[in-house]
Amino acid sequence: xxxxxxxxxxxxxxxxxxxxxxxxxxxxxxxxxxxxxxxxxxxxxxxxxxxxxxxxxxxxxxxxxxxxxxxxxxxxxxxxxxxxxxxxxxxxxxxxxxxxxxxxxxxxxxxxxxxxxxxxxxxxxxxxxxxxxxxxxxxxxxxxxxxxxxxxxxxxxxxxxxxxxxxxxxxxxxxxxxxxxxxxxxxxxxxxxxxxxxxxxxxxxxxxxxxxxxxxxxxxxxxxxxxxxxxxxxxxxxx
Numbered sequence: 601x602x603x604x605x606x607x608x609x610x611x612x613x614x615x616x617x618x619x620x621x622x623x624x625x626x627x628x629x630x631x632x633x634x635x636x637x638x639x640x641x642x643x644x645x646x647x648x649x650x651x652x653x654x655x656x657x658x659x660x661x662x663x664x665x666x667x668x669x670x671x672x673x674x675x676x677x678x679x680x681x682x683x684x685x686x687x688x689x690x691x692x693x694x695x696x697x698x699x700x701x702x703x704x705x706x707x708x709x710x711x712x713x714x715x716x717x718x719x720x721x722x723x724x725x726x727x728x729x730x731x732x733x734x735x736x737x738x739x740x741x742x743x744x745x746x747x748x749x750x751x752x753x754x755x756x757x758x759x760x761x762x763x764x765x766x767x768x769x770x771x772x773x774x775x776x777x778x779x780x781x782x783x784x785x786x787x788x789x790x791x792x793x794x795x796x797x798x799x800x801x802x803x804x805x806x807x808x809x810x811x812x813x814x815x816x817x818x819x820x821x822x823x824x825x826x827x828x829x830x831x832x833x834x835x836x837x838x839x
Contacts, residue, residue, distance in 0.1 A: 601644045602839075603669075604830045605662075607652035608693065609717035610806065615827040616642050620835075622824055630657065635665040645669060647839050649677075651692035651830050670839065680836040683730035693826060694722055694733065699836070700821075700829025701802055702728050708800040711792050713785060713818070714826075715807035717741065721788055736784065739807050742777045760810050782814050789817065 601623075604615040614634070616624040624642070628634040638645065648671045650659055659671045674692040681702055683690065693714070701710040701724055712722045715738065722733040737745065739758060747755035756770050763779045766772030793799050803811055804821040812820065822828075 601642060601646055602831055602834050603638060603642070603645045603648045604827050605648065605650045605652075606693070606696075606827060606830070607650070607654055607657050609653060613827075614638070615824065615831070616645065617827075617831045620828070620831070622827070625824065625827070630661070639665075647672065647834055649674065649830055649834055651696055651826075653691045653693050672834070672837075672839070674830070674833065677833050677837050680833070681724065681728040681730055685730055685732050690730075692830075694720060696826045696829040696833070697802075697804065698722055698724055698730050698829070699832050700825050703829065703832045705800050705802075709796045709798065710800045710802055711789065712802045712804070713788075713808075715739070715785075715803065715805035715811065719781070719784070721792075723792060734788065739777065739781060739810070742781070743773070746773060746777075778810070782811070785811065785815055789815070793817075 602617045604617065606613045606615070611627050612630060613625065613627050615622060646669065648662060648666055648669050650657065650662060650671065651674050652658070659673055662671050674695055679695065680699055697712045697714055701712050706728070707726055709726050710724045712724065714720045717738045717740065719736045719738050720733060723731040725731060743755060743758065746753045753769065753773065756773055759774055761774065763775050766775045789801055801818045802821050802825075803815060803818045804825045808820060811818070
């Protein structure tokens with residue numbers, strides 16, 4: 601039984617797997633007493649994998665309460681793929697997503713699009729080679745940037761509405777950001793597909809819910825796609 605801890609830029613989440621089956625998932629705060637609940641309800645956990653993109657946590661934080669478990673960090677494991685990317689720059693989350701794509705679609709070229717705090721693209725070949733990727737601002741960052749770097753544009757809340765020409769500043773920002781976001785994603789998909797027509801496009805991340813019916817030819821992964829990839833890393837290391 602494995603405990604996967606995902607420390608993202610927005611949320612902290614944990615997942616409990618038995619083999620490849622997800623038994624439990626939850627969001628948490630590091631300062632809360634979540635460890636005692638885990639130990640009580642899942643005493644058979646053997647391995648813990650920490651994925652942290654923030655740089656705020658490490659295995660030492662876990663060893664205090666899980667001294668009897670095997671605790672690993674993502675980059676301490678052998679990866680089930682080769683990468684042409686600078687390994688030091690490749691985040692734990694992207695490693696997990698690549699591992700998930702290779703596990704679920706081992707015979708396909710895949711473009712993994714993660715719409716989270718940042719919008720990332722990662723290209724993986726059918727030979728399990730990570731060719732590289734792209735990073736641009738996510739939806740929330742785009743809203744905050746307009747407000748922060750201008751003197752008069754307001755910070756507004758995102759609304760999932762039909763896109764069109766804005767009739768006021770609020771609608772212009774909402775439509776402009778969402779439409780630009782969609783155009784960027786569709787444009788990148790089209791660019792990659794010109795070279796790899798049979799490319800499998802995987803969409804995931806917290807903001808992927810806004811992409812339904814707006815992105816052509818994409819497979820929408822379950823919310824646990826990243827966690828399943830991290831769990832697969834342990835499996836690939838015979839843990």
